[in-house]
Amino acid sequence: MNLTLDVWRQRHAGDQGRIVRYQAGGISPDMSFLEMLDVVNEGLILGGDEPIAFDHDCREGICGMCGFMINGIAHGPERATTVCQLHMRHFRDGDSLTIEPWRAGAFPVVRDLIVDRSAFDRIIAAGGFISASTGSAPEANNIAVPKQDADSAMDAAACIGCGACVAACPNASAMLFTAAKVVHLGVLPQGQPERKGRVKAMVETMDGLGFGHCTNIGECAAVCPKEIGMDTIAFLNRDLARSAVLTGNGRA
Amino acid sequence: MSTLLETKTGSDLDGKTPTGPIEERWDRHRFELKLVNPANRRRYRVIMVGSGLAGASAAASLGELGYHVDCFCYQDSPRRAHSIAAQGGINAAKNYRNDGDSIYRLFYDTVKGGDFRAREANVYRLAQISVEIIDQCVAQGVPFAREYGGLLDTRSFGGAQVSRTFYARGQTGQQLLLGAYQAMERQIGLGTVAMYPRHEMLELIVADGRARGIVTRDMVTGEIEAHMGDAVVLATGGYGNVFYLSTNAKGCNTTAIWRAHRKGAFFANPCFTQIHPTCIPVTGDHQSKLTLMSESLRNDGRVWVPKKMGDSRPPEQIPEAERDYFLERKYPSFGNLVPRDVASRAAKEACDQGRGVGPGGRGVYLDFAEAIARLGAGAIKERYGNLFDMYERITAENPYEAPMRIYPAVHYTMGGLWVDYDLMSTVPGLFVTGEANFSDHGANRLGASALMQGLADGYFILPYTLADYLAQVGPQPTDGNLAGVTEAMAEVGARVERLLAIDGDRTADSFHRELGQIMWDHCGMARNEAGLRKALDRIPELRDEFWRNLKVSGTNEELNPALEKAGRVADFLELAELTCIDALHRGESSGGHFREESQTPEGEARRDDEHFSYVAGWEFTGVLSEPVLHKEPLAFEYVHPSQRSYK
Amino acid sequence: MREDRAVTAATRSPPASGPAAPVLLPGTSVARKQLVAITGVVGVLYVLVHMLGNLHAFQGPRQLNHYGEYLRTIGEPLLPRSMLLWIARIVLLTAVTIHIGLTAQLALRSRAARPVRYVHPGVVQASYASRTMRWGGLALLGFIVFHLMDLSWGVHPHFVRGDVYHNAVTGFRRWPVTAVYLAAMAALGLHLYHGTWSVFQTLGVNRPRWDRAIHRGALTLALIVGLGFSTVPVAVLVHLVK
Structure with missing residues (x-):
């Protein structure tokens, strides 16, 4: 050829x-x-x-x-x-x-074709984790996770952080990337205590880094190599709305 | 290093393994290790090279304890480290299945699987810690596969007779790495860990006999920088890319450990390389890497070749009676689930007999027809869907309809820098973790054990043993004015200059391909003295040509992929020679190292415990002088060495 | 090394993000989008009521003018005349201002988020409706001004204050005016189609299992409103309504 x-x-x-x-x-x-x-x-x-x-x-x-x-x-x-x-x-x-x-x-x-994606690392550093310091974990099977939730978490956790979602978005938004992590950690019981703070911190950081906002166009999900869906963004939006409306612990 | 006639042997190595009952060794040792006062920890700076499972887990854990960690990786983000590509799973002796597993059994299987070339005490500790790793990862939110009751699912993997492998679809490595990465990002947010992506370590700084820092090249600006600390940890992975084609990422390289080796860290068992049986075969000269298909495929797939030589009929036209299910035939009790080294060699043997399939006859079938008939295509899709998709994407063949074609490929290196029980190399203050060290897998690694070892080292061993070292030496000045720093930086600068100045007419990649071919032909799945000697003649010639005829375009002061590649190939050209020397000296067959001179009448590997029951630690004495062999004798008090049999 | 590093660093909260752009209303981009969605809902309800009201035209001049008068008298005598109408107008004006203001602000943000454009642009699946929200919205704003001038403020050549029916019929007899109305209704339909689905998505109400139904609902709503509004001018033009 x-x-x-x-x-x-x-x-x-x-x-x-x-x-x-x-x-x-x-x-x-x-x-x-x-x-x-x-x-x-x-x-x-x-x-x-x-x-x-x-x-x-x-x-x-x-x-x-x-x-x-x-x-x-x-x-x-x-x-x-x-x-x-x-x-x-x-x-x-x-x-x-x-x-x-x-x-x-x-x-x-x-x-050339290389870009600096360290902004993604900063979004994770802002809250894309569960605070479980080494050694502090309980016996693994003490936390039962319904299979359906584990599967949803895995679907979202499949994100490879390549940045295609940002590249394809007409607004250069990082919502799909951010939402994938919010869903991964937000559907698991281990992720509940920090759920409310996590979504706020991650979205604020995302905004502060100069990404655009989401206009629900869906190009991100269409190019995602791991086929992460727009439903993750709806989940993030829901969690953020609840975190603004509800007080108390992270259980939104 | 001239062609070796006789090995120069130095003093024996001491692994400093604790004594006493094996179950109590790690506990007792942990008690004996010194602690660093919590208030003093922030006064220590640890240099962590590599951000994979071993590096990120250690950086996060040390950060949580309050140490300052500077972590380096060559990728744009720590999340890219090649641990991410591990598919199958992670072993742990949880015995959730009530199928007779135990810490002792995992220990036993690992020592036996490693063909009795690993340290018993290390392996036992690994098996003990395996249990905590799963707890830790679940707490971090790693989405392991679950049963309908919400409890963790496990599967049998890589020939194990118990189901002790925890997994997250076919992306276990990815999920475990993201867990460690997220824990590390948390520490980065808190300021205990500083991350230096796109920084490649090009030299180790040794001052007053201790590892005190590294020299890096900023891969964006070309700046050569020294980074000083109280200890250096190398978690830089394996050197499988010395074969050019391997399942490793393109960037995986030996430079960090090789530079450390040149500065005094002994290199152990470099010839113990693992050839993985289930990879997608090579399609042509353009091939840049090989893709692994998870070993779990062998749980349901049947491996076969035509009985007839040169049978070119398409697989569906070959009747059952004319198919040779050679693994099932040769190893009736383990069948398709024999360990990796055995399966790989059997495939090579079938292809060498002219019964291979696909382009060039370098492939065997992995057939799911029977499993699809038995379980339905849906069940197979559920189990292996993503792997089947990947296969189809690469080969444009549909594995639901036609059998897959697979062939062995270099996958993992059991050898690495020699470390003692505390994971410290022969350079005080230089620790080596994960695949970069040699410690736990002996001559052959079992499936789903690499993730276990990387995380055991990072989460649960290094934080203790490193503390002991730091407590002993106390906080050191890190001003960069130490003896050795300027020299190390100058050496790096000069080397870069030299690579750029050759201006010949071959690219680094073409040298790398040629080196890989030499290694694959003579130091691959089967090795013999004549071949190894031929390789030992060819490699120095190729290295000479490299330094005379290399072409690197561009300059140092910019992002320069050609320059990065050249530096890595230069180190591979030295490591390759040591690998062949080690393979030549080890006149036995053990694990991934099959010497044709040492086999049973049936063609199975024959280990020689009388002469080779030791770890071979090589001391660097100069590029043109022979390395000195230091042996660490291996004692087996618990698992009595026996010839492995999977028949 | 930082001296303030605590050993129990783990308990500290994540660091604050970088400086945010000046904002019309405080909050994250997501919160602002949610306000756009809520104000959009106000708009949707309004156009729906407006469209249904317009259909009185088919009942003849008396009914339509009576409906127009009725709108002014709702709540009487408890409320002063036109009070409720004014409240509705103020709510609507506020909603539209917030809707447009925040969208403009977010659009500027989105422009800044991609300072260098692609040489070769491409689209994978985005609908025409989703890609034209901003320009379509702007066109609708222009239309609203025209529409108010035409039928409310009496820039119309045959305008008779209070005779809604007469104004509409004489207005739509001029085919260029009808063409503008019909084009605007197409734009409104597109805006509503993507906007309505977006409301569910942005407010986080959407679920994978409802997604198709919401998409269909949004399409149905867009068609009803767009076609509903279009019936009156078309009917006038073809002399069904005289």
Whole structure:
């Protein structure tokens, strides 16, 4: 396969940045998208150019490090698939692809397709945890968790923190990411004591970091590689409303 | 390191394992360890390299205790560490199933599974702590699988005859890591832990014979920085990427432990590498990594190849009578659930006989047809749905209809930096945890034990043993004016300069691929003296070429993936040689290390306890000089060494 | 190292977030969205009542003008004439002001949240309605001003104060006016469709098992209101109502 790639190149955060065109030749349909970029990069390095910088690590869709826009769609055209698991057989010979980094003020570009997602870590640090210091835990089976709740928690906890939700959102909102953690911890009995404070602290931090707000458009859920749904956002909204209305402990 | 004829041997190593009844050793030892006064803890600074299960759990726990921790990782966030990719589960001797499990049984299975090359006391402690790990993780909100009554579900895994594996769908590693990560983020919010993402450790700082800090490169700006502390912990994972193709993340590397090795930390059993039997086969030269399919698939899938050599019919056209279910045939009592090393070797053997399937004949079938007929496609989807989806995404084949094709791939390294019972290396003040150390798995790791070890080290061992060390040395000045700091920084700077200055015409990746091929061919699933010697000839040549003909574009003062990669490959090129030396010297077959010269008449691995019942700790003496072997003799007081049999 | 670090650090509350943008009303973006939702509900109830009232036109001039007069006299003699109408107007005006003000503020925020736009924009599934809430809303605001000028404040060329029926019929006879009304009703329908579902989502009432029903309900409401309003001008134009 031969492809034309229009790739965003930007040397560092302060650089202007521009789209640069590359031809990718001899691409096998069995390659992953990142393996295709590896081939392009080998050529660039040998030519004395700098390789296209992109974040990646596990290449099996779980670490959440990779991700960029392919023709305006976060992680490309396949549903529930990160770019490392996206294979070239989903493209056609001669395709023209525009590759851009996630765009959000809270995710400044570091270089080329790499953005700084440390804002996500700060949202977690603000309350995305259960305070259970090492050693203080009770016997595990003292806490019974209905299977249904454990399953809901797991559905939300599957979030890999890749940032596609922010990238796809017309408002660059981090609601889906934040909500996924609020749901994961909020449906478990262990998460109840801090439930009220958690949602407030996380949303306030999210706002403070410059993410946009949610307008219920649903692009986030549509591109989420782990298929986390809009219902998590409704859950967050509910918890936040209750935390404003109700007083007392975290049981909302 | 020239081709080895005879191993230079130094003094024996002392693991400092406590004595007495094995059940009481850890308790008694904990009492003997010194404590740090709570009010004094904030005066200590701990350097934590790596943020996976072992690193994040330790950073969080030490932060909770009141120490100051500086934690480093090369990824953009600590949540990316490769522990996240572990699928299957985590073992714990809870005996919730009433199926006869106990701490002693987990201990026994792990020592036996490790083919009698692990320290008994360490393994017993691991089995004891396994119980607390589950409690801790549940309290953090790890969404383990539950039964309808709300209690924790467990499954049998990796050939264990008891159901002691706790799991969170096929994403157990992810959930455990997020638990540890969240605990650490809590400490970051509270100011006890400072996180340095996109920082790669490139050198260890040793001053007055103690590990006192590290030199890092800021991967965004290229700045070379020294970070000082009272102790250094390496939790940087394994070195499986020395084979180029492995199930490890692309960024996994040996640099941290290799640099520490060069500064005096002995490297133990580097040849003990685990080849995992159920991975998706290689499709072509472009392949950048291999994807593991959880071992749990072997609970319901049946492994087979055609009986006939070169049978190219599609699988559904091969009648039952012409299929060879070779694991069931060779190991009737364990069948498809034999340990990883045994299953991998059997697959290789079938492919070597020309009976492999798929492109290049490097694959065997893992067939779910019988399980689907017995349990229904729904039940199989419930159990393995995400794995089947992943398989289909990568191969474009539907495993509900056609059998999967699998082939072994490098997955885990049991070897690592040598540590004593307190997890301290041969450099005082340098602790090594998780996969980066060699300690608990002997020559072969059992399924669902890596997560257990990483978290045991981080949550429940290091906080005690590190305190003991800190209490003994007292708080140290951390002003960076120590002897050794400037030199270490200068060394790092010079090395980076050197990599950039070569300006040859091969990329680091091409050297890495070639190195990986040498290792896979000669130091892979089966090893022999001739092959290892060939590898030991080729590796120094390749290393020479690397330093003459490497091409790195760009500069140091920017984010430069080509430069990062080159530095890692340079270290792999040194480690590879040590791995082959270790494999050559260990003339027995044990666990993941199969020496063709040491097998039974039926072709099974033959261990040689008379000559090799020891941990091989290698001392670095220079790139061009032979390493010195220090043995730590292994004594088995509780589990009597026997030849493993899964027949 | 920070000297104030307590050993029992675990009991401290999470750190405060960064400085928030100046706000019209205090609260998180979510709380503000919830106010937009609540004020939206006021608007929905209003348009529903308004639309039903309009249908009196089909009963002829007497009935419609009588209804117009009735609205002024509700509550008499307990309340002064037009009192309730004014209360409704004030509530409505307040709701609309908050609705638009907060939305404008959030829209500016959203603009700031993506300072660099995509070279190649793309949409996966977003409905036309959801993507046009802001511009559609702005168009509706323009329409409301026109509509008030046209039929309430009497900028209309044949305006007769108090004769609602006459004003409507003479107004809608001019096809450009009817076209504007119909376009506005399409915009209103779109706004209501996404807005109504959004109310449930934003207030956290939505549940996965209700989601489809809420979507259908929102669509039904949008169609009823949009078509309901459209019947009168269309009827005038085709001389069903004269």
